[in-house]
Amino acid sequence: MFESSRELPLVSVSVSFAGGAVHEAPEQGGLARIVARMLRRGADGLRSDAIEIAVDELGGELGVDVGLGVTSIYFECLSRSVEALSDLVARLLARPTFAPDELGRLLRQTESEIVAARDDDGFLASRALRRHMFAGHPHGRRVGGSLASVRALAPDDARRFHARHYTRANAIVAISGDLDGPGAERVAATLLGALPEGEPIAYPVPEPTLPEGRRLVCVDKPERTQTQMVLGTLGSHPEDDDHIALIAANTAFGGSMSSRLFQEVRGKRGWSYGASSSLGFARVREAFTMWTAPAVEDAADCLALELGLLRDFCREGVAQAELDHAQSYLRRSYAFEIDTARKRVGQAVGRALLGLPEDYHARYLERIASVTREQANAAVRRRLSDDRLWVSVVATADESAAALAGAIPDLVETVVVPFDAE
Amino acid sequence: MADHGYRHLGSHAFGPDLRVERYRLDNGLRLLYLQDERAPVFCYETWFDVGSRHEQPGRTGIAHFFEHLMFQETESLPYGELDRRYEEAGAEINAATYLDWTYYVINAPREALPLVIATESERMHRLTLAPEHIESEREVVLNERRQVVDDDVEGAASELLFRTAFQTHGYGHPTIGSAADIEAFAREDCLAFYRTHYAPNNAVVVVVGDVGPAELLGGLVQAYGPIAAAELPVEDVRPEPPQQAERRVELHKPTPHPKLGIGYHAPAFGDVDHAPLVLLNEILTGGRASRLYRRLVTESELASLVRGVVGSFRDPSLFELWLTARTSAALPTLAGEVDLLLEAVVQEPVSARELERAKARAELGSLQGLETVGGKAEQLGFGEIVLGDPCALWSRLEAFRRATRADLLRVARRYLGRDNRSVVTIWPQAGEADSEAAQ
Numbered sequence: 001m002f003e004s005s006r007e008l009p010l011v012s013v014s015v016s017f018a019g020g021a022v023h024e025a026p027e028q029g030g031l032a033r034i035v036a037r038m039l040r041r042g043a044d045g046l047r048s049d050a051i052e053i054a055v056d057e058l059g060g061e062l063g064v065d066v067g068l069g070v071t072s073i074y075f076e077c078l079s080r081s082v083e084a085l086s087d088l089v090a091r092l093l094a095r096p097t098f099a100p101d102e103l104g105r106l107l108r109q110t111e112s113e114i115v116a117a118r119d120d121d122g123f124l125a126s127r128a129l130r131r132h133m134f135a136g137h138p139h140g141r142r143v144g145g146s147l148a149s150v151r152a153l154a155p156d157d158a159r160r161f162h163a164r165h166y167t168r169a170n171a172i173v174a175i176s177g178d179l180d181g182p183g184a185e186r187v188a189a190t191l192l193g194a195l196p197e198g199e200p201i202a203y204p205v206p207e208p209t210l211p212e213g214r215r216l217v218c219v220d221k222p223e224r225t226q227t228q229m230v231l232g233t234l235g236s237h238p239e240d241d242d243h244i245a246l247i248a249a250n251t252a253f254g255g256s257m258s259s260r261l262f263q264e265v266r267g268k269r270g271w272s273y274g275a276s277s278s279l280g281f282a283r284v285r286e287a288f289t290m291w292t293a294p295a296v297e298d299a300a301d302c303l304a305l306e307l308g309l310l311r312d313f314c315r316e317g318v319a320q321a322e323l324d325h326a327q328s329y330l331r332r333s334y335a336f337e338i339d340t341a342r343k344r345v346g347q348a349v350g351r352a353l354l355g356l357p358e359d360y361h362a363r364y365l366e367r368i369a370s371v372t373r374e375q376a377n378a379a380v381r382r383r384l385s386d387d388r389l390w391v392s393v394v395a396t397a398d399e400s401a402a403a404l405a406g407a408i409p410d411l412v413e414t415v416v417v418p419f420d421a422e
Numbered sequence: 423m424a425d426h427g428y429r430h431l432g433s434h435a436f437g438p439d440l441r442v443e444r445y446r447l448d449n450g451l452r453l454l455y456l457q458d459e460r461a462p463v464f465c466y467e468t469w470f471d472v473g474s475r476h477e478q479p480g481r482t483g484i485a486h487f488f489e490h491l492m493f494q495e496t497e498s499l500p501y502g503e504l505d506r507r508y509e510e511a512g513a514e515i516n517a518a519t520y521l522d523w524t525y526y527v528i529n530a531p532r533e534a535l536p537l538v539i540a541t542e543s544e545r546m547h548r549l550t551l552a553p554e555h556i557e558s559e560r561e562v563v564l565n566e567r568r569q570v571v572d573d574d575v576e577g578a579a580s581e582l583l584f585r586t587a588f589q590t591h592g593y594g595h596p597t598i599g600s601a602a603d604i605e606a607f608a609r610e611d612c613l614a615f616y617r618t619h620y621a622p623n624n625a626v627v628v629v630v631g632d633v634g635p636a637e638l639l640g641g642l643v644q645a646y647g648p649i650a651a652a653e654l655p656v657e658d659v660r661p662e663p664p665q666q667a668e669r670r671v672e673l674h675k676p677t678p679h680p681k682l683g684i685g686y687h688a689p690a691f692g693d694v695d696h697a698p699l700v701l702l703n704e705i706l707t708g709g710r711a712s713r714l715y716r717r718l719v720t721e722s723e724l725a726s727l728v729r730g731v732v733g734s735f736r737d738p739s740l741f742e743l744w745l746t747a748r749t750s751a752a753l754p755t756l757a758g759e760v761d762l763l764l765e766a767v768v769q770e771p772v773s774a775r776e777l778e779r780a781k782a783r784a785e786l787g788s789l790q791g792l793e794t795v796g797g798k799a800e801q802l803g804f805g806e807i808v809l810g811d812p813c814a815l816w817s818r819l820e821a822f823r824r825a826t827r828a829d830l831l832r833v834a835r836r837y838l839g840r841d842n843r844s845v846v847t848i849w850p851q852a853g854e855a856d857s858e859a860a861q
Contacts, residue, residue: 007439007460008789040710048720052711057775059782061790078786105720112726112748115678119575222676222851226568257505257515267502270561273569293569295561325510332512335531339461340793420678 001348002175002184005341011082011177012342014074015093015191016349018201019165020067022138028157030110030145032165035096035158036064036071037106042097051092060085066143068282069203070353071165079178086190093166094194098155110150117144118420121221121394122293125228128219128417129392133232133287137208146422167198174349176341203283203355210234210388213412216405217390220397221419227299227404228291228394231306233385235279235288238356242379244367249376250279252318252326253309254290260322261290261309269305271298283355288384299395300403307408310386317377330368394419427643428453434813437792442802442812443635447643449651450623454802454812455638456630458795462531464631465795466538468546469525469803471626472619474599475592475737476657480606483563483599486519487607488615490559492526493517497548501555504541511537521593522736523807529796532632536641542627543645546620551612560604567598575677576744579848586669587685587740587844591662621652628803628812631795662687662738669844674851679726680753681746683846684760686837688741691734692809697821698829699741699837703730704780705772705830706763707743711779713763714743724748724756736808741837750850767834771827784822788815 024031040055040062041048055062060077062085073093077085117123127142134140144150173188210233236246254261254277265275272292280286290310294302318326338344351360393404397416405414431444436456445453474485493515495501508515513530528538571577581596588594598604627646629638665687689695707714707730718725727746733739745760747753772780791797792815805814 005793008437008792010786010789010793049711049716052709052716053779056709056711056779056783059786061786076786076790078782078789105723108723109719109726112679116726116746118678121573223573225572226565256509258502258509263502266562268558270558271565273562273566293565295565295568325506329509329512332510332531332534333514335461335463335512336514336529339463339795342793 001172001345002179002181002188003341003345004180004184005176006178009079009178010076011079011175011179012074012076013082013086013187013191014072014174014349015089016070016072016172016174016353017165018069018170018203018353019071019161020069021141021143022068022203022205023165023201024141024161027149028153029141029149030143031153031157031161032071033064033066033144034103034106034110034150034153035161036066036073038098038103038158039064039073039092039096041102041106042099044091044095046091048102051088054088055085058085058088062089068139068141068143082179082183082187083190086187090190090194093191096162098158098162100155103153103155103158107150107153110144111147114144114147114150115420121224121228124219124221124419125230125392125394127422128217128394129230129232129289129390130287131422132215132217132392132415133210133390134208138205139208139282139284139286142422163196164198165201166195168192168195169198170201171195172349172352174345176345205284207284208234210385212388214387214389214391214408214410215413215415216408216411217392217415217417218397218401218404219392219394219419220401220416221394222396224296224394224396224400226293226295227400228293229299229303230392231290231310231389232287232392233389234285234383236281236383237285238281238354238360240383242375242382244364245371245375245379246383247279248323248326248330248368248371249318249380250277250288251330252322252376253277253313255326256329258325260313260318261306264305264309265292265302271295271302281354296395296400299393299400300407303391303393303404304407307386314380314384314386317380318373320373323371323373323376327368327371331365334365426639427647428639435816436798436802436813437816444812445639447622447646449647449649451642451646452626452806453642454626454628454806455635456798456802457633457635458630458798459632461795462632463795464530464532464535464629464633465799466528466530466542467525467628467799467803468542469523469626469628469807470619471624471807472524473520473522474595474597475521476619477592477595479595480603481611482595482603483597484603484607484611484615485524486598487559487563487604488612489517489519489524490563491549491551491556491612492545494555494559495550495552496544497550498544499541501552504545507537507541513538520597523804525803527796527799535633535637539641539645543649546622546625546646547649549616551609551616553609556609556612560607563598563604564601567601567604571596571598575675575681575848578675579673579681579683579846582671582673583683583685583742583844583846584740586671586846587665587687588662590660591737592660593662593735593737593739617652618655621654622646622649623651624654626803626806628799628806630799630802659737665842668840671844671846673846673848675848677848677850679746679748680750680850681744681848682753682757682760683848684743684843685740686843688732688739688837690736690738692736693738695833695836696732697818698825699833700732701777701780701784701822701825702767702772702830702834703732703741704783705776706730706767708780708783713766714760717763718745718756718759722759724752724759734808753847764838767830768838771831774827777825777827777830781822781825785819788819788822
């Protein structure tokens with residue numbers, strides 16, 4: 001996938017492979033990310049420091065992004081260097097060394113990063129939600145792995161994962177920027193040229209389920225003046241016939257500053273700096289979440305308010321005026337989804353990786369515009385639930401857990417976990 | 423051009439292919455306009471020459487607090503209507519306040535230009551500041567403070583570092599303000615701030631995108647022309663006296679790893695030393711081949727994170743180094759290693775190859791972000807408000823290209839003295855240190 005843009009002397013390139021956390025064995029959590037990060041730590045006779053120096057000298061920036069289903073290796077560089085940097089990255093992709101000393105160093109660094117993530121309350125709340133909501137399901141895995149799983153990884157694990165997933169048949173190359181068509185073809189051929197043919201990798205994940213009942217997980221952390229709170233239930237699937245209707249309904253409920261959730265929590269009460277709801281996307285049904293960060297003294301009231309809003313949303317849906325506003329916002333702001341070559345190419349890559357229909361983006365605006373209130377509210381009733389629900393809160397448990405539990409009607413389970421549990 | 427309510431002050435190259443036009447309305451409002459027809463969108467920013475540097479003790483945070491109030495009701499827009507109208511038009515809106523400035527940004531489809539001009543001019547002089555909405559916004563800002571400072575280790579440490587380093591200059595005030603000050607703002611304080619600083623002759627409007635000059639200028643003159651200029655106060659600048667001795671402070675937080683924040687007094691953004699110091703920082707902390715990353719993260723494994731930044735402010739600011747140690751026991755050794763690595767660039771010139779790498783990284787970093795209309799508008803507004811030069815980005819690229827090894831040696835010797843720095847050490851609270859790393 002390629003689009004030329006000659007405005008700036010920059011080129012952006014990504015190579016995406018179907019291969020992420022869901023493709024790891026359960027006991028090898030973090031493997032996909034370790035493999036991707038090992039590429040720049042030795043390949044094809046080049047040592048780690050030589051690779052880093054070469055990237056910098058070429059005016060390049062090299063990174064990796066590993067998710068549940070996809071690993072992307074991306075780089076951006078001054079256009080005068082794109083062929084040289086592509087040559088280098090091709091060697092990293094095809095012939096990483098996985099030297100034991102470098103792997104050991106990276107594993108120790110990763111352990112340190114896992115521990116350091118405990119500073120981030122927002123991450124802790126989201127992580128606890130997913131760990132419990134998707135318990136036993138691959139979507140509950142932590143992309144970076146756990147301390148125990150990372151410590152157990154060996155060079156041969158990395159070599160096997162690399163050999164299976166880093167192949168031509170399993171790769172998508174995306175290029176945008178200061179190149180012409182033949183130049184882009186050369187870059188793509190270079191990047192894929194040394195990879196084995198391989199085979200496409202499937203998404204080995206069953207549809208998740210969520211049991212009935214409302215459940216609370218309190219991530220216990222000392223000295224919190226504020227809570228980070230995430231509510232989650234199952235949400236949308238891109239193949240649902242009401243997928244677009246649910247997007248419109250969610251936008252009305254919590255997808256903008258005029259939305260019901262934002263106005264009730266922040267506008268009227270000032271209880272949280274931000275308040276939003278979102279629909280995750282994957283090849284199977286993902287989460288619908290609501291996020292706020294109220295002060296400790298407001299947390300229980302804020303939670304009760306959110307549960308009431310979710311209940312009303314699930315039963316009564318959105319009003320016609322709310323839907324009209326959401327549709328107008330989605331249609332008119334779409335210009336910013338496609339205002340640069342990089343975004344347009346990125347959109348095409350995302351469509352391919354999620355297995356969306358060819359015309360998904362081409363028909364998106366038309367489909368958004370045609371959603372009726374009946375369709376939007378039927379989608380909400382059918383897909384969302386306020387009684388199959390997890391509430392995840394980072395708070396000081398002694399001070400807040402009881403009040404939070406008291407704010408949840410018909411609570412069936414409360415779990416308190418220390419913030420450094422994982 | 424004159425007698426149309428505005429003057430055309432000049433036209434300047436913005437990179438190889440684009441031009442920025444400068445105008446000034448009769449009431450002093452400055453306009454920077456760059457036509458870019460690559461996508462049917464535009465970015466509209468309003469920069470006010472006021473930030474937390476203008477605040478006094480006991481009134482910290484009012485610039486930021488007022489930024490929040492700018493999204494509330496005006497004489498013609500009921501509460502919530504501003505957000506609703508912009509969203510209806512497909513616009514994305516935001517704002518930011520920092521030490522030197524406050525700005526408001528609207529990214530919108532091109533059809534929304536009349537709406538944006540009408541709304542932005544309206545809120546420049548017709549906010550009503552209803553007491554009940556000031557109160558609800560006060561809660562929002564207190565929650566923002568909890569999120570980015572009180573419950574955030576790095577935010578708390580950064581606030582402490584600036585307070586320690588700047589004991590006279592307004593850069594020592596936290597932009598978000600102290601909780602006590604936020605709780606104490608009265609409506610009269612907000613009104614006084616509004617009348618003093620939110621005037622056309624204290625603002626720059628930046629427009630980048632697919633809008634034509636006639637529609638833009640006609641609309642601006644009609645909407646902003648009637649707004650009276652204000653008599654702007656003379657800023658009560660108190661330059662920071664030279665620091666005479668190293669300052670050290672400590673913080674105890676529920677965090678798994680100890681951290682070190684080091685702030686050296688550094689040159690202003692417009693100083694000839696600024697670009698060489700940015701390049702020196704690239705050599706020290708930019709990327710995995712940098713000296714500190716290679717030695718402290720890769721080789722010795724003393725640190726898990728190394729980060730450096732040279733402040734880009736109107737007045738002399740800080741060169742900040744932030745490091746996270748892997749264990750509490752490693753922190754003293756880590757601090758010693760940092761000193762040795764910094765002393766090395768004070769003693770010896772960096773290599774020519776290192777300097778070329780730093781220049782390549784700086785060039786890439788300067789160009790990234792210019793892809794969108796918003797990225798261009800931000801560079802124009804920032805350059806104008808901090809340096810009076812909307813094209814500062816490009817002269818800065820030239821400064822990077824010109825920099826020599828001698829320049830880097832000079833700035834290392836000028837700024838990296840221990841007497842010139844403040845050091846914040848963040849220790850994990852008892853029972854939380856190294857809970858896993860020691861296993």
